[in-house]
Amino acid sequence: MFKIGIENYTVYGRHGAYEFEHENPQPFVVTIWVEITNHRFDDNLSQTVNYADLQNVAFEIIANSPPIKLMETMMEKMFTEISKNQLVKRIDIRIEKPSAQLPHESGLAVVEAVWPFE
Secondary structure, three states: OEEEEEEEEEEEEOOOOOHHHHOOOEEEEEEEEEEEOOOOOOOOHHHOOOHHHHHHHHHHHHHOOOOOOOHHHHHHHHHHHHOOOOOEEEEEEEEEEOOOOOOOOOOOEEEEEEEOOO
16 A cells, blocks of 8 residues: 655635634645555556645645635545545545634644545
């Protein structure tokens, strides 16, 4: 099994459950790992998943989309895009929201999921 990923990619977007979160961009830290079905590459990028494509998916959904209320919805959109590649067998995504306003000091807002869903 081969895994391809992008880790700790920070991208700014105007997302959150509250209207005030849509006013100014805030950071989202994204990690995406995919497992692929292929095990022969012939030194050909088309035989694998390009990690730059994973970064572009995160960027487009976070930086260039209208406000999304839930990180879970953000992930669903990423799963939809990434799973279009027929080589992808499994996708692991983690999104951190370091500037999330929490009721108490300290802590990190995180959502993680794995596709396909069980």
